[in-house]
Amino acid sequence: MKKTDTIIIGAGPVGLFAVHQLGIKGLKSVVIDNLDKVGGQCIELYPDKPIYDIPAVPECTGEELTKKLLEQIKPFNTKFFLNERVEEVKQDKENWIVKTNNKKEFLAPNIIIAGGVGSFEPRKLSVKEAEKFEGESLFYAVGNKEQFKNKNISIFGGGDSALDWALELSKFSKINLIHRREEFRGAPHTLSEIKKLEKGGKISIKTPCQLDSIEGDKNIKSITLKFDDGKTEKIKTDIILSFFGLIMKLGPIAEWGLNMSKKTIEVNSENFQTNKKGIFAAGDICTYPGKLKLILSGFHEAALASVECFKRARPNEKYRFEFTTSSKNIQERLGKK
Amino acid sequence: MPKINYKDNQGNCKTIEVENGLSVMEGAIQNDIPGIDADCGGSMACATCHVYVEEKWLGKLPKAEDAEVDMIDMAYEPKKNSRLSCQLIVTDELEGLTVITPEKQS
Numbered sequence: 463m464k465k466t467d468t469i470i471i472g473a474g475p476v477g478l479f480a481v482h483q484l485g486i487k488g489l490k491s492v493v494i495d496n497l498d499k500v501g502g503q504c505i506e507l508y509p510d511k512p513i514y515d516i517p518a519v520p521e522c523t524g525e526e527l528t529k530k531l532l533e534q535i536k537p538f539n540t541k542f543f544l545n546e547r548v549e550e551v552k553q554d555k556e557n558w559i560v561k562t563n564n565k566k567e568f569l570a571p572n573i574i575i576a577g578g579v580g581s582f583e584p585r586k587l588s589v590k591e592a593e594k595f596e597g598e599s600l601f602y603a604v605g606n607k608e609q610f611k612n613k614n615i616s617i618f619g620g621g622d623s624a625l626d627w628a629l630e631l632s633k634f635s636k637i638n639l640i641h642r643r644e645e646f647r648g649a650p651h652t653l654s655e656i657k658k659l660e661k662g663g664k665i666s667i668k669t670p671c672q673l674d675s676i677e678g679d680k681n682i683k684s685i686t687l688k689f690d691d692g693k694t695e696k697i698k699t700d701i702i703l704s705f706f707g708l709i710m711k712l713g714p715i716a717e718w719g720l721n722m723s724k725k726t727i728e729v730n731s732e733n734f735q736t737n738k739k740g741i742f743a744a745g746d747i748c749t750y751p752g753k754l755k756l757i758l759s760g761f762h763e764a765a766l767a768s769v770e771c772f773k774r775a776r777p778n779e780k781y782r783f784e785f786t787t788s789s790k791n792i793q794e795r796l797g798k799k
Numbered sequence: 800m801p802k803i804n805y806k807d808n809q810g811n812c813k814t815i816e817v818e819n820g821l822s823v824m825e826g827a828i829q830n831d832i833p834g835i836d837a838d839c840g841g842s843m844a845c846a847t848c849h850v851y852v853e854e855k856w857l858g859k860l861p862k863a864e865d866a867e868v869d870m871i872d873m874a875y876e877p878k879k880n881s882r883l884s885c886q887l888i889v890t891d892e893l894e895g896l897t898v899i900t901p902e903k904q905s
Contacts, residue, residue: 507844579838585905588876620872642877647869690879707873709905710838710845755840 466490467775468572468768469560471548474502476745476760477576478531483768485538486784486792489775492568493540494560496547496581501528503578503746506708517758527757537797547581551718551741556774558740572771574764575727575736575743580712587618587704591676599682600702610635614698616685618673619705620646627703629655632664638697640668640687668695676702715747723749733770734763740774742767801889804897805832812897817889823898824848824884834900841885843867847905848884849874850898860887875901 468484470477473495484491499505504513504524512521522530546562551573553559560568584602586592592600604610604627611634617624620641625648628639639656646653659665674688677696685699712725721728721737726749729735734742734750744767745760753759772781786792793799800816803826817826827835827848836847843866852860857880863871864886871881884898 503839503844507839508842511842585873585875621869642872643868647865647872707846709847709873711905 463559463567463569464492466492466568466570468492468574468771469494469558469568469570470574470576471495471560472502472576472578472745472747473497473500473542473544474576474578474745475504475527475531475757476764477502477574478528478535479761480574480576480744480764480768481535481538481540482531483765484771485535485540486786486795487768487772487781488791488795489768489772491538491540491574492543492570494543494546494548494562494568496545496583498545500532500542500544501525504528506582513757515756515758537795547713549714553738556740571740571774573741574767574771575715575741575747576745576760576764577715577743577747579710579725579746580715581710582708583711583713584704585706585709587673587702587706589673589675592702595676595678595682595702598680599678599700600676600704602704604631604703607631610701610703613700614638615701615703616640616697616699617703617705621705621707622648622652623705624703625649625652625656627705628665629659631703632659637665638668638699639665640671640673642672643670668697671695726753729763732766734767735770742770801891801894801896803889803893804895805834806897806899807834808900808902819889819891821889822885823850823887823889823893823896826889827884832900834904835884836904837885843870843883843885846870846874846883849877849904850882850884850900851878852880852882852887853897853899854880856896859892875903875905 467489468491470480470491470493473493481491505528509525510523548560549563550561557569557571558573610631613635615635616638617628618640628637660667671687671689674686677684682699684696687695727743729743729748729750731750734744736743744763746755800818802814803817804812804814806812815826815830824837838847839845867883867886871877
């Protein structure tokens with residue numbers, strides 16, 4: 463079990479800035495996120511879209527903001543646990559124990575939930591048989607390419623992931639690329655490669671149609687597509703890959719005994735503590751009278767939460783408010799001597 | 800103020816007066832209309848404000864941008880008359896618009 467001062471759930475901008483606010487107060491933290499990279503919605507939803515309301519930054523993209531925040535917290539050498547979803551939170555006297563889906567355990571007096579609108583998960587196929595085959599012959603991500611060799615693979619989706627994997631897997635398997643409309647959205651080069659492979663018979667494109675049903679017992683045998691004109695077609699299929707993007711799910715957070723309002727966690731606006739002492743929420747996931755879902759509001763919330771985190775993590779020390787411009791302690795922690 | 804009809808997939812309908820300039824999504828959220836989640840808050844990044852537009856209205860609405868159409872690919876059970884309600888801005892011309900919320904958003 464890893465011990466620290468504060469466990470931060472969510473590696474979006476607010477989680478990253480929380481590292482900073484805790485760090486300058488001399489507190490250690492770890493950051494856990496369900497995605498495989500830091501940045502949260504900034505990276506997953508709008509890496510290239512400009513943001514215009516970060517104070518003193520007239521314009522930056524989600525990716526730039528994330529990079530800058532990472533640079534800002536570099537002095538604290540914070541450990542990130544990515545691809546880990548927090549499943550369980552339980553009390554242990556004055557501390558909290560956090561367990562992830564991969565059985566990692568953490569112990570700290572404080573938790574800051576900066577989880578945005580929950581964890582990102584792949585959007586699943588809506589036909590009811592889909593669940594039965596998931597993980598065996600139906601996948602929402604490609605882990606190990608080896609298992610997709612010499613198969614009949616039906617790939618669903620019209621974006622980059624679907625196109626890229628269609629190209630890659632066509633090297634050693636027969637691919638059906640299935641999309642609900644005629645147009646695909648991908649890099650021009652990828653699109654022209656796909657067209658070439660279609661001519662060569664390596665990839666067969668099925669549009670505009672959607673999945674109607676999946677047939678099979680233990681393994682998938684075939685799928686039935688329904689075209690916009692009402693016609694149906696049965697296609698021999700061993701493997702289904704589906705790339706319909708990510709959706710946000712609140713997930714296990716709802717089960718931790720926190721007071722919730724709709725899909726958000728209720729906090730007080732003094733220190734952003736929830737109804738459980740030592741559990742804080744900041745950013746889009748918290749709610750209080752007047753709450754605005756702005757990144758800058760999340761920064762403020764993280765700053766105030768970090769003060770209470772200090773009091774809980776260092777009960778025998780007195781908290782002293784300090785400015786970064788003048789505090790020797792802070793400058794040392796930032797490596798500015 | 801234009802009246803917008805929000806129908807659920809069972810056919811239950813609520814009519815709400817929505818101020819000009821707000822989106823059909825905002826009209827729903829401010830009036831606690833179930834069936835529209837709008838996780839991303841209207842930045843066209845999530846497809847959880849997906850609605851089906853009553854057929855007769857399809858041609859009368861401003862056309863969807865490419866980015867909206869791409870995002871609708873990610874919606875739950877998209878159809879020909881699918882739109883993202885965050886992109887439908889209420890004007891007097893939309894008086895009486897009916898949108899149907901899907902069975903679920905994710």
